[in-house]
Amino acid sequence: MDVNSHAEELASDLGVDKAEVKADLENLLEYSVPIDEAKQSVRRKHGGGGGGSSPTPESVDLSEITTDHGNVTVTVRVLTRGTRTIRYQGDDLTIREGELADGTGTISYTAWQDFGFEPGDSLTIGNAGVREWDGEPELNLNESTTVAIADESVTVDQEVGGDRDLVEIAAGDRGRNVEVRVLEVESKTISGRDGETEIREGVVGDATARLPFTDWDPRPELEAGASLRIEDVYAREFRGVPSINLTEFTTVTPLSESVEVAESAPRLSVAKAVASGGMFDVELVGNVLEVRDGSGLIERCPECGRVIQNGQCRSHGEVDGEDDLRVKAILDDGTDTVTVVLDDELTAEVYGGGLEDALAAAKDAMDKEVVAESIAETLVGGAYRVRGSLSVDEYGATLDATGFEAADDDPADAARETLAEVRA
Numbered sequence: 001m002d003v004n005s006h007a008e009e010l011a012s013d014l015g016v017d018k019a020e021v022k023a024d025l026e027n028l029l030e031y032s033v034p035i036d037e038a039k040q041s042v043r044r045k046h047g048g049g050g051g052g053s054s055p056t057p058e059s060v061d062l063s064e065i066t067t068d069h070g071n072v073t074v075t076v077r078v079l080t081r082g083t084r085t086i087r088y089q090g091d092d093l094t095i096r097e098g099e100l101a102d103g104t105g106t107i108s109y110t111a112w113q114d115f116g117f118e119p120g121d122s123l124t125i126g127n128a129g130v131r132e133w134d135g136e137p138e139l140n141l142n143e144s145t146t147v148a149i150a151d152e153s154v155t156v157d158q159e160v161g162g163d164r165d166l167v168e169i170a171a172g173d174r175g176r177n178v179e180v181r182v183l184e185v186e187s188k189t190i191s192g193r194d195g196e197t198e199i200r201e202g203v204v205g206d207a208t209a210r211l212p213f214t215d216w217d218p219r220p221e222l223e224a225g226a227s228l229r230i231e232d233v234y235a236r237e238f239r240g241v242p243s244i245n246l247t248e249f250t251t252v253t254p255l256s257e258s259v260e261v262a263e264s265a266p267r268l269s270v271a272k273a274v275a276s277g278g279m280f281d282v283e284l285v286g287n288v289l290e291v292r293d294g295s296g297l298i299e300r301c302p303e304c305g306r307v308i309q310n311g312q313c314r315s316h317g318e319v320d321g322e323d324d325l326r327v328k329a330i331l332d333d334g335t336d337t338v339t340v341v342l343d344d345e346l347t348a349e350v351y352g353g354g355l356e357d358a359l360a361a362a363k364d365a366m367d368k369e370v371v372a373e374s375i376a377e378t379l380v381g382g383a384y385r386v387r388g389s390l391s392v393d394e395y396g397a398t399l400d401a402t403g404f405e406a407a408d409d410d411p412a413d414a415a416r417e418t419l420a421e422v423r424a
């Protein structure tokens with residue numbers, strides 16, 4: 001039976017115009033709705049009764065939906081749609097996820113099959129399941145769900161589509177599109193769920209921020225210096241910072257014009273930076289209060305790179321430690337404090353000598369601590385401008401420094417200014 005015959009049958013059953021019924025049916029079929037469900041939906045629309053297994057739940061506004069709801073019918077605008085594969089009970093499933101909106105609010109959704117809708121579409125979604133995700137209600141679109149084009153376009157306040165600046169990207173975002181320049185990239189082999197897999201990792205930037213990325217389906221277009229439009233990425237949290245993830249569904253298009261990348265990192269007060277929960281690239285200015293234990297000449301486990309105490313690694317037991325230089329300093333700007341970690345190169349600059357010099361000094365003094373003491377003499381009480389990646393966890397806030405230099409401005413003044421701006 002073709003659409004025409006179905007339409008004819010329905011039209012005569014319902015006593016309505018065949019052309020109208022046919023248009024409705026075609027709308028639904030365009031969204032891959034199975035013909036039986038499509039016919040039920042058209043019957044309901046024309047008052048012919050559902051005739052299906054599950055009655056259509058009452059229509060609700062998105063703002064009314066709570067995690068106590070079972071199934072709902074909503075009329076919404078699709079804001080975003082992302083695609084990815086997840087492993088579910090041993091099978092790889094392709095799911096679509098994103099946000100929907102109506103005049104009253106927004107809600108996240110997961111579609112377990114391809115209903116064919118796109119950002120911007122106005123839809124009536126029937127019999128969608130409500131589940132709790134991160135404490136919030138989310139819609140589950142599954143095989144009992146019907147998706148049809150809404151009778152009227154749904155007006156929403158939210159931006160339709162996934163285009164975002166990097167500074168707007170947050171962990172949990174899905175179906176996002178960015179225009180960026182690749183700043184760093186390297187290949188890496190990991191042991192994934194399917195054995196050894198090659199991935200690419202690096203850093204991308206735009207005029208607003210820099211963020212780390214992982215390409216799970218490595219493609220050659222992502223080379224250092226390339227300006228690209230990257231569509232359909234998702235963001236997840238990596239050490240307190242949102243990280244951009246490219247999947248097999250992500251599309252990458254070279255841009256003819258180079259994407260402008262901010263040279264400087266956003267400057268924040270320590271309190272505001274810590275409150276953000278983590279930033280990939282931030283600048284802080286403060287006074288060094290203290291150089292902590294575990295600074296200066298240290299030893300690392302050759303297996304895992306962790307700093308070891310008395311030749312003992314927490315994971316690998318007794319090991320032959322490798323010498324290295326590091327600084328862990330407490331930086332304070334009057335709003336809060338953060339632990340700043342300097343790597344071997346930045347430590348060498350602060351110390352005024354490299355590993356060989358440090359080892360020689362320790363040998364002369366017959367005490368390794370002289371290196372940390374010398375660094376503390378230089379740093380403590382001074383004002384410094386620090387740039388790097390901030391992570392925040394239950395142990396506190398840590399900034400892995402990529403830049404460290406004496407500050408010419410008074411950190412307390414700067415912090416007061418930043419606070420004043422925040423309050424204004």
Ligand SMILES: [Zn+2]
Nearest residue numbers: 301304313316
């Ligand atoms: Zn180890």
